[in-house]
Structure formats: C-alpha cells, structure tokens
Amino acid sequence: MILSKIIASKELELAALKEKTPIEALQTVIPTLPAPRPFGPALRLPGQVAIIAEAKKASPSKGIIRHQYEPEQLARSYEREGASAISVLTEEKFFLGHPSHLTLVKKVTSIPVLRKDFIIDPFQIYESRVLGADAILLIAAALKQDQLEEFQEIAAGLGLSCLVEVHTELELINVLSTGASIIGINNRNLKTFETDLSVTFKLRSLITNNQITVVSESGIKSYQDILKLREKGVHAALVGEALVRSPDPGAGLNQLKGGRVREGL
Numbered sequence: 692m693i694l695s696k697i698i699a700s701k702e703l704e705l706a707a708l709k710e711k712t713p714i715e716a717l718q719t720v721i722p723t724l725p726a727p728r729p730f731g732p733a734l735r736l737p738g739q740v741a742i743i744a745e746a747k748k749a750s751p752s753k754g755i756i757r758h759q760y761e762p763e764q765l766a767r768s769y770e771r772e773g774a775s776a777i778s779v780l781t782e783e784k785f786f787l788g789h790p791s792h793l794t795l796v797k798k799v800t801s802i803p804v805l806r807k808d809f810i811i812d813p814f815q816i817y818e819s820r821v822l823g824a825d826a827i828l829l830i831a832a833a834l835k836q837d838q839l840e841e842f843q844e845i846a847a848g849l850g851l852s853c854l855v856e857v858h859t860e861l862e863l864i865n866v867l868s869t870g871a872s873i874i875g876i877n878n879r880n881l882k883t884f885e886t887d888l889s890v891t892f893k894l895r896s897l898i899t900n901n902q903i904t905v906v907s908e909s910g911i912k913s914y915q916d917i918l919k920l921r922e923k924g925v926h927a928a929l930v931g932e933a934l935v936r937s938p939d940p941g942a943g944l945n946q947l948k949g950g951r952v953r954e955g956l
C-alpha cells in the first residue's frame with residue numbers, strides 16, 4: 692500500500708535529519724517563538740462548513756497537479772477568499788512539497804496553518820513547531836495507539852493542535868478513545884485511491900460528542916458536496932486538488948463556498 696511506501700521513505704529521511712539536527716536544538720528555540728494560531732476554533736463557523744484549503748504540488752494518486760506551484764501565492768488567494776485555515780504539504784518525495792513551504796505560507800497569512808506530512812516520530816512534532824505550524828496531521832493508519840496518545844500529548848505541550856485522521860470505523864473507535872478533539876475523516880481509499888464522500892457520512896454518524904470538530908478530507912469538489920457535508924453536521928472540509936488544479940485557485944475557493952464572498956452575500 693502507498694502509505695507503507697511513504698512511511699518507509701520517511702523513516703530513511705528522518706534518520707538523516709536527526710543526525711544533522713539534534714532534537715535539543717529545536718527544543719531550545721521553541722520557547723522564543725510566538726504562540727500558535729488557534730486551529731480548532733477557526734473550524735467552527737455557525738451554519739457553515741469551514742474550508743481548510745490545501746497547498747500541494749503533486750500527489751501519489753494524481754501526479755503533478757500544478758506545474759506553476761507557488762505556495763505563498765496560493766495561500767494569499769485562499770485567505771483572501773475566506774479559507775478558515777491552510778494545509779501545506781511538506782512531504783518531499785511523493786507530494787513534491789518542502790518544509791520551507793510551510794514557513795513561507797505562515798509568513799504571508801494570518802489564519803492557522805496545518806502541516807500535512809507523515810508524522811511517525813516526536814522529532815517531527817518539535818520540527819513542525821519550529822517551522823511555524825499551528826496544527827499537525829496525525830494519521831491513525833500510520834501510528835500505534837500509544838503513539839497516537841503520546842504524539843497528541845507532545846503536540847498539546849507545544850501549543851499545537853492535532854487533526855487526527857481516520858479511514859475506517861475501527862480507526863475511529865481507537866482515535867475517539869484517545870480523546871482527540873479534531874477528527875479528520877479521509878474519503879480516499881489508500882488501496883484504490885478512489886474517493887467517496889459516503890465514508891464521511893457513515894463515520895460522522897458515529898461521532899456523538901458535539902465538542903469534537905469533524906473534518907471531511909479528500910475528493911471534495913463542489914458547493915453541492917459542501918452542502919451535503921453541512922447537512923450531515925460536518926464542521927470543516929479539507930480541499931486540495933479541486934482548488935490547486937483550478938487556473939484561479941482563489942476563484943475556485945469562492946465557487947466552492949457558493950460564491951458568497953465575492954458576491955458579498
């Protein structure tokens with residue numbers, strides 16, 4: 692499966708990175724940094740589905756999505772058109788991202804920034820904080836139960852929010868037992884790469900605690916999709932390809948939101 696390949700590559704990359712930068716160097720810098728921007732509250736818009744707009748150049752399922760990829764420009768247009776947060780792919784080999792993209796996006800925006808990567812080691816949580824992330828992604832399929840708990844604890848200690856991602860009912864049950872407060876339901880089947888919003892509809896109905904913020908991820912393309920998510924009580928949608936592939940990603944976001952911002956409704 693693609694996830695195992697990505698994680699194997701991440702392990703190699705991390706071994707080299709940890710040799711170059713001791714974790715203590717990151718821990719020394721962190722107290723001097725400004726506090727992260729609140730991610731969870733930004734995703735709660737009464738009566739609306741908040742949009743986490745994603746900056747990514749490529750993906751394993753789609754190859755290169757945008758040849759002229761300028762994360763700062765994308766981020767600026769997303770914020771201008773009413774995104775609630777920005778997700779930045781920092782994984783290098785499969786998504787052609789880079790950690791520096793996150794720092795650049797953070798500099799030119801005032802909304803929270805999510806680091807979208809494959810976090811398998813506490814080192815990456817400290818690194819994310821130093822890069823300027825306000826939130827990190829934790830993928831249940833990539834982590835053991837005790838890691839899910841430990842990583843959320845480390846992140847909380849650094850002021851970082853966690854979007855904890857699930858694909859299946861079993862993963863959801865495990866993640867709920869860790870006390871996660873922001874849960875992402877990923878509609879993409881990582882074996883076939885197909886996306887199906889009914890994954891969100893099914894798993895969303897199993898989350899009964901209203902304090903938990905529910906995010907639907909992947910394969911969201913239109914205002915109609917957003918309306919369906921709203922009807923099912925989903926708080927936020929993470930959207931990448933549909934925006935990044937658009938000739939004008941800001942206009943794409945505007946359309947996804949039903950044209951409200953530009954028409955002043």
Ligand SMILES: O=C(O)c1ccccc1NCC(=O)[C@H](O)[C@H](O)COP(=O)(O)O
Binds near residue numbers: 694745747751886
């Ligand atoms: O997108 C992929 O091909 C992929 C493959 C393996 C692991 C993760 C993958 N995507 C990451 C994401 O979850 C998406 O970037 C994100 O949810 C946005 O999805 P989309 O709107 O469909 O671009």
